[in-house]
Amino acid sequence: MDASLALDLPSVTVASFDQHDPAFIANPYPAFAALRAEGEVHWHEGMGVAVAVSHAAASAVLRHRSLGRIWSDAEPLDLFGSFNLLHRNSMLENEPPTHTRLRRLVAAAFGRGHVERLRPWITDLADRLVDDLAAAIRDDGQADLLARVAAPLPVEVIAELLGVPAGDRPLLQPWSNAIVKMYEYDLAEDKRAAAERAATEFVAYLRGLVALRRASPGDDLVSDLVAVTDSDGAKLTEDELVSTAVLLLMAGHEATVNVIGNGVHALMGHPDEWRRLVADPGLLPTAVEELIRYDSPLQLFERTATEPVTIAGYRVEPGEKIAALLGAAARDPLVFRDPDTFDLSRDPNPHLGFGMGIHYCLGAPLARIEVRAALSALVRKLPGAERAAEPRRRAEFVIRGLHDLPLTAPRR
Template identity: 75%
Template sequence: MSFDPADPAFLADPYPVFAALRAEAEVHDHPGLGLAVAVSHAASSAVLRERSLGRLWTDAAPVAAFAEFNLLHRNSLLESEPPTHTRLRRLVAAAFGRGHTERLRPRVEALAAGLVEELAERVDADGSADLLAVLAAPLPIQVIGELLGVPESERGLLQPWSNAIVKMYEYDLAPDLAAAAERAAGEFAAYLRTLVAHRRAHPGDDLVSDLVAVRDGTDRLSEDELVATAVLLLMAGHEATVNVVGNGVHALLTYRDQWELLLADPALLPSAVEELIRFDAPLQLFERTATAPVTIAGHRVEPGAKVAALLGAAARDPAVFTDPDRLDITRSPNPHLGFGAGIHYCVGAPLARVEVSAALKALTARLPGLVGAGAPERRPEFVIRGLEELPVGV
């Protein structure tokens, strides 16, 4: 048994297919994807943590056509292994550790409240509005703009760049979309080089200034590494938050009892955030490449071969999650793998949690009567799972 990642029926609800696969075995070869896929929580966790499975970057081909995209990824924290990863993670974590999440928390909550107020006004005027366009998409862009010190007037550039670049992570991408991703990578890198130069001369309280300044003895980030880090933060931070908010609010409005439960008890907000990340994972697949022979749940992976953790499948494993197909915002513990595991655990996870929490807090406070206003349109992609739009009303 396998699955077609382009099948609209599968994309609409992949979880029954994952359950059927998991009932057969924990790991399966997927010839169409050209790799093995882990579908249990234990096997997916092993894929993410096993040190004989690494993030080994292979340039997108033809190399000459993807010079900017490849440059960003060759210098990325996400696409490196020790000792390079250890060095980059130490420097980036030191810059992030200068209180940026807590510094931004009041601003994130104010931004979310303002966007929800705009959503309410549009619903009042038109009867319905697209929650993705008004809240879920602009919130992380504004937050990342604040984090990086991008002037507010220029933040409109960020979302189109992110949307274009992340298409490269899908399988069988159309040539025009691949070319658009390369253009976006070049434009974003050029923009960031200008921003870095400005912050070298005029440091502020933003993350770019801290990335410029951070030192470990005589070691520091190169300009290419700094630019790659900023691009990674945009793409990972934007896509994850947009889709947790979009998928999550859709789930809450579908399982109305959980929305009502959150309204009645705002103290459930932290566990609700974790459950929304688990229930409909924004990132469905994360690849690793074997550097030595390794066996995952009885499945042997030879050096050079790829294996992926199917995070959405892991999140519905009944061996770990009681009644896994039920949305339960009181679920605890909730050991989902939505932010990864092992050395590549998401460095921006605390900020992502703040953003999702702020969006839910503002929505429940301002629009307690929120309802769906028609069937949402799902994006036709598998790896990054999200909605094109989420119409809502009251």
């Protein structure tokens, strides 16, 4: 057969996975390895999308300019007004020129020193949260890392960044948790309804916060987003501003809580690496990257073709979707030496955890600061930490994380 013709033939899936299977959710990486061995791109019947499983193919999906983030409203439209509003106006769900304008405005507001302003505050917050965790372990023999450190840390950081009053901050995490469930496949109707309720409440809350900051600006990102203008004098609309704030919370919270949870779970399962980090905190920068790579908090990211595209021999027609399977790309042996080995000194480490191309995560520097602060505090304050019990894993596939991670620190 002519090799040029073979490029347009679909990949044949010999091995696949059931994204609802608890055994797969517990450890998807053997299934990913089997897929990579059969080819770089496969059609997944259960999800109705092609998945790129090699690092090269996943990178191509994320970078190709004819594969975009093309938003399709959740239906029926009359039941998902707030959820759709948030995504229609999000820079994550738009392509140029809308994406270019939104990202430039948001980056300009971010560029006013907010991340560096928060760095010492984040370090202090992580120390206080780990102090509370250590006290609970002393009192009760064990305590949950997720509830006491991993979950509250990113919510507090994003709330501080946005200028959300302290009394309102407990509202944010439940809203985020409910909304992101909509990114899973075959979601139950009650959870879809819960996502819309959370979006409606969040939109109403943020409209009030925006109105407050218009009248009385502060030293926070919402105030700067209200004030920022593009070179032609254009500003963010209120819907775009609200959508940006929600994106920052959902992306910032869900990614960071699960990097910390999944990562510390991995560290506790590899005690030699944990002791290595305790002995040498200079490993923290590379350790953060390895935590992101080894058990990716975001397993899959979709793109839609705007014209015919061929990725690793798989042809995607206009309107069809293809997904970068980030968890599979992160274990590609053609890119990562001993990819199933957890190595805190791994360098280079070209994981795709923050994406690639024009949609590369704007909050990546902030996420790295948060994860490093949490690890540093744990190393210094709980060097003898161990798992007190096996954690309960969340049932979702796309957003990969834990419900809890009980830790103990036996007295030696």
